Amino acid sequence: MIVINIIGLVLIAIIVWWFWLYKPQETVVENNEIMIEVKDGIYSPALIQVAADRPILLTFFRNDQNPCSETLLFPSLEISEQLKLNEITQVNIKALIPGEYEFHCQMKMYHGVLKVI
Amino acid sequence: MVPMTNTKSDIHLIIEGAGCASCVGKIEGALKATLGVVSAEMNFADRTVIVSGTAKTEELIKAVESVGYNAKPIDDSSETDVLDEKEAADWAYYKKLMRDTFIALSLGIPLMIYSIVIGEMTVETNAERMSWFMVGVLTFGVMYFSGKHFYVGAWKSFKNHSANMDTLIALGTGTAWIYSMVVVFVPDAIPMMARHVYFEATAMIIGLINLGLALELKARGKTSEAIKRLIGLQAKTATVIRDKKEVQIGIEQVLLKDVVKVKPGEKMPVDGVVIEGHTSIDESMLTGEPMPVEKTEGDEVVAGTLNKSGVIFFKATRVGKDTALAQIINMVKRAQNSKPPIGRLADVISGYFVPVVMIISVLSALAWLNFGPAPAIAFAIVSATTVLIIACPCALGLATPMSVMVGVGKAAEAGVLIRNGEALQTASKITAMILDKTGTITEGAPKVTDIVLAHSKDDKKVLQLAASLESGSEHPLAQAIVESALERDIELLKIDSFKAITGFGVEANCENRVLLFGNEKLMKIKGVDVTGHIEQAQTLAKEAKTPMYFAIDGHLAALIAVADPIKPDSISAIKRLQANNIRVIMLTGDNKETATAVATKVGITEFLAEVLPEDKANKVEELQRSGEIVGMTGDGINDAPALALADVGFAIGTGTDVAIESADITLMRGSLHGLADAIAVSKATLRNIKQNLFGAFIYNVAGVPLAAGVMYPFFGILLSPVIAGAAMALSSLTVVSNANRLRLFKAQEH
Numbered sequence: 085m086i087v088i089n090i091i092g093l094v095l096i097a098i099i100v101w102w103f104w105l106y107k108p109q110e111t112v113v114e115n116n117e118i119m120i121e122v123k124d125g126i127y128s129p130a131l132i133q134v135a136a137d138r139p140i141l142l143t144f145f146r147n148d149q150n151p152c153s154e155t156l157l158f159p160s161l162e163i164s165e166q167l168k169l170n171e172i173t174q175v176n177i178k179a180l181i182p183g184e185y186e187f188h189c190q191m192k193m194y195h196g197v198l199k200v201i
Numbered sequence: 202m203v204p205m206t207n208t209k210s211d212i213h214l215i216i217e218g219a220g221c222a223s224c225v226g227k228i229e230g231a232l233k234a235t236l237g238v239v240s241a242e243m244n245f246a247d248r249t250v251i252v253s254g255t256a257k258t259e260e261l262i263k264a265v266e267s268v269g270y271n272a273k274p275i276d277d278s279s280e281t282d283v284l285d286e287k288e289a290a291d292w293a294y295y296k297k298l299m300r301d302t303f304i305a306l307s308l309g310i311p312l313m314i315y316s317i318v319i320g321e322m323t324v325e326t327n328a329e330r331m332s333w334f335m336v337g338v339l340t341f342g343v344m345y346f347s348g349k350h351f352y353v354g355a356w357k358s359f360k361n362h363s364a365n366m367d368t369l370i371a372l373g374t375g376t377a378w379i380y381s382m383v384v385v386f387v388p389d390a391i392p393m394m395a396r397h398v399y400f401e402a403t404a405m406i407i408g409l410i411n412l413g414l415a416l417e418l419k420a421r422g423k424t425s426e427a428i429k430r431l432i433g434l435q436a437k438t439a440t441v442i443r444d445k446k447e448v449q450i451g452i453e454q455v456l457l458k459d460v461v462k463v464k465p466g467e468k469m470p471v472d473g474v475v476i477e478g479h480t481s482i483d484e485s486m487l488t489g490e491p492m493p494v495e496k497t498e499g500d501e502v503v504a505g506t507l508n509k510s511g512v513i514f515f516k517a518t519r520v521g522k523d524t525a526l527a528q529i530i531n532m533v534k535r536a537q538n539s540k541p542p543i544g545r546l547a548d549v550i551s552g553y554f555v556p557v558v559m560i561i562s563v564l565s566a567l568a569w570l571n572f573g574p575a576p577a578i579a580f581a582i583v584s585a586t587t588v589l590i591i592a593c594p595c596a597l598g599l600a601t602p603m604s605v606m607v608g609v610g611k612a613a614e615a616g617v618l619i620r621n622g623e624a625l626q627t628a629s630k631i632t633a634m635i636l637d638k639t640g641t642i643t644e645g646a647p648k649v650t651d652i653v654l655a656h657s658k659d660d661k662k663v664l665q666l667a668a669s670l671e672s673g674s675e676h677p678l679a680q681a682i683v684e685s686a687l688e689r690d691i692e693l694l695k696i697d698s699f700k701a702i703t704g705f706g707v708e709a710n711c712e713n714r715v716l717l718f719g720n721e722k723l724m725k726i727k728g729v730d731v732t733g734h735i736e737q738a739q740t741l742a743k744e745a746k747t748p749m750y751f752a753i754d755g756h757l758a759a760l761i762a763v764a765d766p767i768k769p770d771s772i773s774a775i776k777r778l779q780a781n782n783i784r785v786i787m788l789t790g791d792n793k794e795t796a797t798a799v800a801t802k803v804g805i806t807e808f809l810a811e812v813l814p815e816d817k818a819n820k821v822e823e824l825q826r827s828g829e830i831v832g833m834t835g836d837g838i839n840d841a842p843a844l845a846l847a848d849v850g851f852a853i854g855t856g857t858d859v860a861i862e863s864a865d866i867t868l869m870r871g872s873l874h875g876l877a878d879a880i881a882v883s884k885a886t887l888r889n890i891k892q893n894l895f896g897a898f899i900y901n902v903a904g905v906p907l908a909a910g911v912m913y914p915f916f917g918i919l920l921s922p923v924i925a926g927a928a929m930a931l932s933s934l935t936v937v938s939n940a941n942r943l944r945l946f947k948a949q950e951h
Contacts, residue, residue, distance in 0.1 A: 089567060096564070125358050162535075164534065166534065191598025193551075
């Protein structure tokens with residue numbers, strides 16, 4: 085039983101580490117232009133690093149039938165876009181000050197971060 | 202139909218199938234070789250190409266296809282096309298989900314019946330092992346064909362360090378299937394009492410959740426009915442005059458300054474100004490105003506409104522995404538996707554929800570293994586699976602956006618444009634409403650109401666002279682007198698030596714006579730005796746009219762009263778606001794007498810007269826300090842500081858000239874009922890959101906412990922994973938359906 089309990093607790097520790105503590109690497113974008121694919125429940129890449137003080141062009145390509153993936157929101161930038169299925173939708177963002185800007189679907193199941201440095 | 206020509210200088214194409222950087226040269230080369238192409242530049246990052254020149258879109262697509270790729274135009278489709286495409290895509294997805302449901306339930310239901318009729322699905326003999334192995338393989342087929350999207354989604358999310366609904370379903374069904382297969386392959390590893398298989402749970406859960414998603418998709422379609430109706434207002438084609446010929450083109454091809462012809466029964470394709478013809482136009486679809494509006498040369502027409510009677514030609518002033526209708530659609534869409542602050546807590550919870558449920562699932566399994574009765578492992582597996590399946594982040598996530606979507610759409614149908622979720626939420630809490638008098642409670646267009654002659658009996662001549670004098674002034678009251686003369690077909694005379702005496706009135710010469718028009722003070726200064734008419738002037742003032750004296754050659758000729766009529770429905774709209782326990786306060790720059798008269802007539806007891814624009818902002822602040830949630834309603838120009846300072850600023854759009862960006866809420870028609878409608882729809886939406894959030898919280902808070910088995914020690918109740926699957930599918934469907942109830946809300950209760 086002790087072994088099982090230890091396995092259980094290790095499992096919980098892995099869940100906490102994997103989903104909350106681990107900080108994945110951002111995709112660094114050279115010219116502030118990048119294509120983001122919306123497929124199988126995620127944005128890919130989801131963590132994007134761009135340069136401050138330069139306009140940003142994000143091109144979303146939605147290849148996911150799930151209706152949740154249709155709406156793209158950047159709440160702090162007051163951006164809301166409808167992503168058309170199997171088509172690209174371009175989001176032009178003016179130069180931003182350094183910081184982290186979240187983007188997600190209406191329910192926050194699709195989730196990404198635009199890190200401006 | 203004329204041939205499709207692309208009149209824009211740049212054509213944007215999206216290239217499909219371009220997988221390598223070397224494709225760029227090939228595609229650009231093919232495009233540049235096309236007749237009429239000046240330049241073609243491809244952006245490999247986003248697979249788009251911008252082509253300048255005169256070549257047609259179709260020719261460019263052919264050129265790209267000739268080198269082995271596919272191309273599609275972007276930003277060229279109308280909103281209607283987009284909507285059609287979306288509906289087709291949704292329909293295809295619905296069919297797929299229903300097919301998945303059918304496949305999964307075809308296996309799940311017989312297995313369920315077997316477990317109920319025959320009994321426990323246990324593995325004791327080799328024959329049972331063999332037959333359950335076959336069932337296990339079939340279940341795997343269901344997982345692959347009907348549930349693949351859950352597993353792929355879960356895996357991709359996992360790799361991305363995030364978790365969603367797919368994660369829970371994949372883990373729940375996966376655990377049940379793997380445990381069952383272990384029972385089949387190595388039964389000795391499991392105590393005899395725990396040798397159950399749960400293939401029916403896996404198949405049923407996949408079937409039920411797919412069914413839930415399909416029904417939810419259908420219900421979601423209804424939540425966007427309002428925006429569909431707005432988009433549906435757009436005409437698809439326009440008749441324009443090009444090279445002196447009438448040609449019919451798609452609305453996206455109409456250019457600025459194009460002359461557009463609209464026949465009775467047709468919709469305005471773009472915004473413009475009438476240059477020929479006369480007609481009446483039904484603008485009710487945009488403003489909610491039922492009466493058709495007369496339009497003639499010089500009047501503005503708005504895309505989406507309906508031509509009722511005559512043929513008109515108008516010059517396009519706003520096309521494509523700049524038309525008022527396109528901006529309204531855009532604004533409504535944006536507002537529908539924004540969240541009121543009440544939804545933020547749910548957002549925060551959603552972010553942590555899935556991993557927390559996974560932890561609870563592990564803890565519940567450990568609890569059963571440590572303290573549960575035999576067969577502990579079977580109980581542990583059932584409870585862990587049920588916890589994963591019953592938890593529904595979707596209900597929580599959908600609670601707010603679905604209601605906002607319907608509420609904002611419903612408001613738009615009533616001619617009320619709500620800027621965002623925050624405005625929606627604050628509007629539902631307004632306790633005090635400040636109304637500007639001119640243009641808000643009143644029409645904002647003063648009219649001559651009384652001409653009291655002093656000596657002369659020729660009122661026409663008196664009006665002619667007064668109007669001629671006032672034609673030199675730009676004051677709104679002066680305009681009223683000029684208009685009154687023009688309405689009676691009175692010709693204006695030439696005046697000279699015009700002089701405006703600020704704060705008092707005007708004077709000029711006409712036909713060798715000295716004309717003087719203004720207030721009592723001006724008459725006193727100029728020595729004109731008005732004593733016999735002062736009482737009459739006071740009586741007029743008490744009736745909310747502005748009395749003014751007109752003198753010819755130093756003698757009083759007439760007392761002329763001008764009034765700004767109260768809008769016919771202002772009284773009932775103000776009553777509606779007051780019935781909602783909202784303190785209604787009127788502010789005006791006008792004099793005390795007029796203000797008192799208007800306030801009394803419309804039933805307002807609290808008002809301030811002779812107020813400067815900055816005083817309005819001060820009043821807003823004062824009310825806020827006293828704890829009121831303040832709404833401010835104005836025409837959006839001189840009220841700007843107060844509108845900005847108020848908790849919710851309401852701008853009254855005159856007709857369809859919508860001040861979209863200037864206020865939190867824009868009323869597209871002049872009626873104050875729009876205010877009461879906006880508040881009513883906000884309250885209804887907030888109520889709906891609260892119901893949804895409460896339901897979703899209670900569902901998860903009660904469901905998860907129940908699934909973990911907290912009731913078992915007391916009542917011997919342990920939820921089946923299949924029931925959990927059904928409950929989960931129903932929970933998000935319930936949220937969407939409850940939001941849909943808002944569609945039945947009637948905003949205009951008057």
